[in-house]
Amino acid sequence: MNDIIDFLTQRRSASAKTMIEPGPSDDQLEQILAAGIRVPDHGRLGPWQFIVIKGDARARFGDVLANAYQKAHDDAFDELLEVERERFQRAPVVIAVTSRITKGHKIPEWEQELSSGAACMNMLNAAHAMGYGAQWLTEWPAYNGDVAAALGLGENERIAGFIYIGSPVEPPTERIRAALGDIVREWKG
Numbered sequence: 001m002n003d004i005i006d007f008l009t010q011r012r013s014a015s016a017k018t019m020i021e022p023g024p025s026d027d028q029l030e031q032i033l034a035a036g037i038r039v040p041d042h043g044r045l046g047p048w049q050f051i052v053i054k055g056d057a058r059a060r061f062g063d064v065l066a067n068a069y070q071k072a073h074d075d076a077f078d079e080l081l082e083v084e085r086e087r088f089q090r091a092p093v094v095i096a097v098t099s100r101i102t103k104g105h106k107i108p109e110w111e112q113e114l115s116s117g118a119a120c121m122n123m124l125n126a127a128h129a130m131g132y133g134a135q136w137l138t139e140w141p142a143y144n145g146d147v148a149a150a151l152g153l154g155e156n157e158r159i160a161g162f163i164y165i166g167s168p169v170e171p172p173t174e175r176i177r178a179a180l181g182d183i184v185r186e187w188k189g
């Protein structure tokens with residue numbers, strides 16, 4: 001048990017920029033996805049979808065990104081479009097995690113959205129537990145309508161994050177954390 005507590009209290013994301021092959025195998029990816037659905041989900045609405053983008057599809061998705069970027073920026077020049085073509089090739093596997101809201105349900109939308117965050121976090125932890133580096137990024141593609149359309153998102157669905165997974169080139173350095181004393185207090189009435 002202490003190993004798990006150490007894991008949770010010392011975890012760090014890797015930078016997508018520093019990920020290389022190999023990524024998770026198909027079996028490992030299935031386990032990561034299985035961890036993603038093992039999250040609190042009030043009302044059992046399944047308010048998320050996981051869309052895997054790997055292999056050659058990453059380059060094809062890069063074309064989607066470049067086109068969407070160009071449409072949104074008249075002044076986009078070739079180098080910028082090239083960055084977009086490469087964006088999803090920073091890691092061997094990318095999982096787009098959506099937040100899929102059931103409108104008018106007694107479970108508040110806020111709670112449905114929070115469940116997507118939990119799914120992202122569980123998949124990050126699962127990938128890290130296997131020794132991979134992983135990072136939760138949104139960046140502009142999470143907020144672009146053409147990207148959402150290419151991913152086949154529904155009307156009340158949006159991107160909660162793209163989980164990039166790959167082999168880390170180097171262990172991540174420590175990051176300054178909030179001090180518990182600054183954010184924790186005990187309410188005593």
Ligand SMILES: Cc1cc2nc3c(=O)[nH]c(=O)nc-3n(C[C@H](O)[C@H](O)[C@H](O)COP(=O)(O)O)c2cc1C
Binds near residue numbers: 011013136138140160
């Ligand atoms: C919803 C969400 C979106 C994020 N999007 C980005 C992003 O677009 N770009 C970025 O550099 N970090 C983003 N981050 C931060 C990274 O996931 C991560 O927190 C950071 O790399 C530090 O890693 P660590 O604190 O997990 O070790 C996002 C985090 C969350 C929760």
